[in-house]
Amino acid sequence: MKIKIKFFSIAKDLLDKEEIQLEVAPLHNLNQLKKELEKIYPSFKGMPGRFAVNLSFTSNETIINETDEIAWIPPVSGG
Amino acid sequence: MFSVTPNPIDISAILANAIAPENGALATFMGTVRNHSEGQKIKQLYYEAYAPMALKSFEAVEKEVRALWKISQLSIIHRTGALSIGEIAVFILATAPHRKEALSACSYTIDRVKEISPIWKKEIV
Numbered sequence: 257m258k259i260k261i262k263f264f265s266i267a268k269d270l271l272d273k274e275e276i277q278l279e280v281a282p283l284h285n286l287n288q289l290k291k292e293l294e295k296i297y298p299s300f301k302g303m304p305g306r307f308a309v310n311l312s313f314t315s316n317e318t319i320i321n322e323t324d325e326i327a328w329i330p331p332v333s334g335g
Numbered sequence: 336m337f338s339v340t341p342n343p344i345d346i347s348a349i350l351a352n353a354i355a356p357e358n359g360a361l362a363t364f365m366g367t368v369r370n371h372s373e374g375q376k377i378k379q380l381y382y383e384a385y386a387p388m389a390l391k392s393f394e395a396v397e398k399e400v401r402a403l404w405k406i407s408q409l410s411i412i413h414r415t416g417a418l419s420i421g422e423i424a425v426f427i428l429a430t431a432p433h434r435k436e437a438l439s440a441c442s443y444t445i446d447r448v449k450e451i452s453p454i455w456k457k458e459i460v
Contacts, residue, residue, distance in 0.1 A: 265455035334454025
């Protein structure tokens with residue numbers, strides 16, 4: 257299935273991408289997704305941060321769907 | 336009122352309609368751009384936000400605040416884009432019948448925004 261991932265801050269700078277599209281097997285969870293990303297983008301390994309799905313943080317066991325809005329959220333520094 | 340905006344924050348407009356007869360207290364916090372950070376001179380700060388998620392996080396903070404204190408209004412406004420020294424990056428406003436709730440809500444809110452809201456600053460030197 258095709259999924260999209262948004263990147264921000266240092267992740268966006270490092271990958272030089274605001275968003276990518278990825279083909280992944282169904283029943284993929286966020287842990288597996290991170291491993292996929294690390295295969296494609298070796299520099300992503302050890303990248304601090306966590307996934308947000310549909311505008312909320314969620315556990316890495318969450319299964320992702322094609323309609324989900326997925327984003328990688330590096331450590332925040334607002335305010 | 337929650338907002339993530341590239342536009343300068345108009346405090347007077349916000350304050351103008353924040354004071355209400357039933358409230359005895361209005362507390363605000365403004366985070367402004369300093370000219371240095373960790374011993375390094377700063378020219379500007381660039382703020383980036385994942386706006387829809389940031390707004391959702393503001394709503395979550397409000398829910399937490401209302402569970403802790405009886406407040407009337409809570410406003411969170413955060414700037415994005417390049418900000419020069421002295422500009423207001425974030426503005427928090429809390430109104431309540433009494434000062435303790437307003438001040439506590441205001442302080443709690445900025446701490447939580449800094450903790451959970453998907454907003455990032457980049458120092459331009």
